[in-house]
Each structure stands twice: as structure tokens, then as C-alpha cells.
Amino acid sequence: MNIAIDAGNTYAKVGWFEKDNLVRYQNRLLWPDLISEIQQNEPERILFSSVGNSVEDFRSALQRDIEVIDLTPDTPLPISKNYDTPQTLGADRIAAAVGAQFLYPGDDLLVIDMGTCITYDFLDKEGSFQGGAISPGVKMRFSALHTFTKRLPQLEPVPEAELIGKSTKGAIESGVMNGMLAEIEGIIERYRHISSDLRVVVCGGDVPFFESRLKPTIFVVPELVLIGLNRILRYNVAL
Structure with a gap:
């Protein structure tokens, strides 16, 4: 084992x-x-x-x-990296991409990891990691509003947020939760202009806040990073 x-x-x-x-x-x-x-x-x-x-x-x-x-930037991988600074590429990002490619070979993939940061990475159907985007995660957004203002309270993520906040608390919850939802949906839509048959694979601790509210079809794989790490292990053992 x-x-x-x-x-x-x-x-x-x-x-x-x-x-x-x-x-x-x-x-x-x-x-x-x-x-x-x-x-x-x-x-x-x-x-x-x-x-x-x-x-x-x-x-x-x-x-x-x-x-x-x-796992280092020089560890052999079962995918290729078309990335300008491979030495700075986070291990979680590459492992999630490897896991998605193992589960869904031959697809164009958008891999979304909702953790401390939310990352979006595109892996084409030839298995080439193209890069993507890094954005603040949901808890980081709540913390930033509290840290960089004098009067806004520190709040926590909520499962549902009204679009029209009727209080300062409600307005913050709407801005963070609905803003992040709109961001995710918007980025997925923009990637669909790159690939019409794109498969969206999602992981990370904040997925439960958004998975039932996202309009685009997504595939949630909670242990995607571990699956990718194991795939990298088996690939190196076989070399």
C-alpha cells in the first residue's frame, strides 16, 4: 500500500x-x-x-x-507544463490537475480548488497544463473587509446570502458570497469560450458553500489533490 x-x-x-x-x-x-x-x-x-x-x-x-x-518542481509528471515560471507553481495546483487528468483523460479541464485561495487552472485534452488564475478565498475576503476598514465586523461564510443585504452584516455576506459565486460562474463561462466541451472539476474545503448554487455543470471530487499525488507517485515508480 x-x-x-x-x-x-x-x-x-x-x-x-x-x-x-x-x-x-x-x-x-x-x-x-x-x-x-x-x-x-x-x-x-x-x-x-x-x-x-x-x-x-x-x-x-x-x-x-x-x-x-x-514532490518538487523537478519531479517527473504524467502531464506537461506550459507555464512561464514552473519553479513557482504550487504543488496543490499541479496535483489537482494531475488528478483531474487521471479521472477524465482526453478532456479539456478547468480545475477549481476552493481553499485559502481559489485557483482556476486549465489543462487541455493533450494533457498540457496551461496555467490559470489565483483569487482570494471566501474566508480571506471576509478577513480583508474587516482588516482594512475601521468599522466592518469580522464575519464567517454562510450557506445562503440574500442578494440585497438589509444590514451591514447582510451586505457583507452578499458581497462576499454572491460576489464569489458570480466570479466562479463568470470564469467558467469565459473558459467555455476557449473550449465548448469543457469539463469543470472542483475540489477544496469551501465547495459546500457553492456547489448546489452553481448553474454550470461541475464534477466535485473532494480528494482530487490526493488522487493526483498518488498518480504522480505511481508515475515515478514506473519510470
């Missing part, structure tokens, strides 16, 4: 895979819990992607002889 690790600054997500099948998933693991989990259930191989810890620290903490592949 192999595992794919997507480690952020605080928490890690881990997917356990039998070949291409995700058989177990764990979320919000702190670093000590992550290390303990792997030590107790030793995998054959690990794909490690992290923004907060080095692969050397990870290998040292494991104290096990397990093959660990570090």
Missing part, C-alpha cells in the same frame, strides 16, 4: 491507496500524529508534498526505511 501526503503549515491530509484506489483517508493530522500513523501502518512508498516541513525532517522523524518521493 502507498500513501500520499498533502501537508500544510499546521495540518496534513493523508490518502492510503491500493494502486489507484483510495481506500482510506485522514484529515487534519498534526505532525506528531502523522508520523505515528505511518510508523504504526508502514506503507510501501510515500509521496510527500509539504509547504511547512522538509522531506529530510520527515524522513528523519519516521525512523523507518520507507521509500519517500518528494
Whole structure:
């Protein structure tokens, strides 16, 4: 069994895979819990992607002889990158694109990841990553309104927001939630001018706020990044 690790600054997500099948998933693991989990259930191989810890620290903490592949800008991929600055391309963006291409080969793909930031990335049907856009995520938008003004309160995302806000709170909720909805729908529509048979694949923690309200057809794959990381692992093992 192999595992794919997507480690952020605080928490890690881990997917356990039998070949291409995700058989177990764990979320919000702190670093000590992550290390303990792997030590107790030793995998054959690990794909490690992290923004907060080095692969050397990870290998040292494991104290096990397990093959660990570090996802870097130079790691071989099953897709190509038509991107001007590949060394700055975020691992989550490329992993989500790889996951989408694995699930829907031969399609033009718009991959939307709704996390701290919302990212839009276009992968053509030949498997070439073309780039896309990075925009503030929903919580970042609420925080910005509070941080950069003197009197607007700090609010949290809501499942539904009235279009016409009847209070300051309602107006902020409408501006952020309906504004982001309009952004997503507008960008999808603009990409459909590039590809009329575009497939839209969506992941990320903020998807539940928007998936039922989006008019365009979308395919929600919550563990898309982990699926992509596992695909990268298997691709490198086969080389």
C-alpha cells in the first residue's frame, strides 16, 4: 500500500491507496500524529508534498526505511507544463490537475480548488497544463473587509446570502458570497469560450458553500489533490 501526503503549515491530509484506489483517508493530522500513523501502518512508498516541513525532517522523524518521493518542481509528471515560471507553481495546483487528468483523460479541464485561495487552472485534452488564475478565498475576503476598514465586523461564510443585504452584516455576506459565486460562474463561462466541451472539476474545503448554487455543470471530487499525488507517485515508480 502507498500513501500520499498533502501537508500544510499546521495540518496534513493523508490518502492510503491500493494502486489507484483510495481506500482510506485522514484529515487534519498534526505532525506528531502523522508520523505515528505511518510508523504504526508502514506503507510501501510515500509521496510527500509539504509547504511547512522538509522531506529530510520527515524522513528523519519516521525512523523507518520507507521509500519517500518528494514532490518538487523537478519531479517527473504524467502531464506537461506550459507555464512561464514552473519553479513557482504550487504543488496543490499541479496535483489537482494531475488528478483531474487521471479521472477524465482526453478532456479539456478547468480545475477549481476552493481553499485559502481559489485557483482556476486549465489543462487541455493533450494533457498540457496551461496555467490559470489565483483569487482570494471566501474566508480571506471576509478577513480583508474587516482588516482594512475601521468599522466592518469580522464575519464567517454562510450557506445562503440574500442578494440585497438589509444590514451591514447582510451586505457583507452578499458581497462576499454572491460576489464569489458570480466570479466562479463568470470564469467558467469565459473558459467555455476557449473550449465548448469543457469539463469543470472542483475540489477544496469551501465547495459546500457553492456547489448546489452553481448553474454550470461541475464534477466535485473532494480528494482530487490526493488522487493526483498518488498518480504522480505511481508515475515515478514506473519510470
